[in-house]
Amino acid sequence: MSDIWTNTTLKLYRGFGSLAYPFTGPFLRARARRGKEDRERRGERYGYASWERPAGPLVWLHAASVGESLAILPLIQHMERFGINLVLTTGTVTSANIAEERLSARSIHQYVPMDMKRAVRRFLDHWKPDLALFAESEIWPVIIDELAERNVPQLLVNGRMSDRSFKRWSKRPGLSRAIFGQLSQIMAQSELDRERFRALGAPWVTAVGNLKIDVGKPVVDEEVLAGTKQQIGGRPTWIAISTHDGEEDSVAQVHAMLKQHVPDVLTILVPRHPDRGAVVKGQLERAQLNVVTRSSGGTIEPTTDIFLGDTIGEMGLYLGLSEIAFMGKSLKSEGGQNPIEPAVAGVAILSGRFVQNFRETYQALLEAGGARLIRDERMLASHVLHLLRNRNDLEAMKIAASETVSGMTGALERSIAALDPYIMPLRLKAGLERQTKISSKPDTKPDPDFDP
Secondary structure (H helix, E strand, C coil): CHHHHHHHHHHHHHHHHHHHHHHHHHHHHHHHHCCCCCHHHHHHHHCCCCCCCCCCCEEEEECCCHHHHHHHHHHHHHHHCCCCEEEEEECCHHHHHHHHHHCCCCEEEEECCCCCHHHHHHHHHHHCCCEEEEECCCCCHHHHHHHHHCCCCEEEEEECCCHHHHHHHHCCHHHHHHHHCCCCEEEECCHHHHHHHHHCCCCCEEECCCHHHHCCCCCCCHHHHHHHHHHHCCCCEEEEEEECCCHHHHHHHHHHHHHHHCCCCEEEEEECCHHHHHHHHHHHHHCCCCEEECCCCCCCCCCCCEEECCCCCCHHHHHCCCCEEEECCCCCCCCCCCCHHHHHCCCEEEECCCCHHHHHHHHHHHHHCCEEECCCHHHHHHHHHHHHHCHHHHHHHHHHHHHHHHCCCCHHHHHHHHHHHHHHHHHHHHHHHHHHHHHCCCCCCCCCCCCC
């Protein structure tokens, strides 16, 4: 009975997608008007390729947005060394911009096709991937089914399963087995994630750690950082990172409380979604706060209350401007945000209590003293004030945060080892094809940097 229900559910999902396909144009155009789609590349969302498929073996990697893309970039660079072609798909304009900046000539960026049969088949018919890798929690039923029909191995790297997602999938055990059972292997971030994926029907799961830890410190333009620090001068600062709707009001309240004790305090605010920058700026200004936005290129003056980080790819800059960071989606919204970036940067971490999406990381940071949890705005203001006034405590938290994540490295090495059985045949194929080309051109010298 459960198999019948599962098959019916999957058929309904695919059927709904087929019915909705002709009507997706207005939806994508509306998203493009809001800056959430690339107007010139909307065809990619229907599976139309913007590039020719290169000859030779090809791996398809998919990452939802910026953080996931940066996390798997070292894996991309590893495979590029062996002459393997790669197509990276993402779902957001901001992640596409980052990909275009950081990918080499051997890798191609495309927007991920909508999870509808016609779009997915068109994408797969063109690219014909030999292997598919998905990052973190990107599970799309039609894509998984279509890849399985073509006998393309599918792997989930840096796999994560949140409390909410696990609860939702657990209610549909037949459906979860039908989907997760088609994945050849999952490389999970933690033992808890490993147990959850196995409970949902994944046949082969290993816990390798979090790739984001191995990425290292966020990239920063040192010249821009120095110039911004010069504008700030010696003012005490703190930063609120990845805030969600409702939390910016809390940050404004905390700033007002701090200002009673530290009149020249500067608050740096970085919303999770920078496209909300104009809305957030309006909220802050209605609270009678003087705001300078990073996107405007405005100068931070002695009278500036809030420096609003409304740009993408500059977390290294923002973290370089303060030693105290509050992590969003933990006070008014549930789940928390990943504290790895500030921890790697050696910043003391404060967070609300709702951090279940990153439970194990926070537990390690709390035990080491690199992070503290707060319950409300007043408690947050109190902790920030204490750290601003007590240098020894601040230094201890910074060191603890940095050392904690330093002890959690190794995910990249373990992920590469787990990928090796899938990558080795492609390496051999790429090497044979390259040797064939060389043998047909006797005067051509082998590339000394190529490692078959």
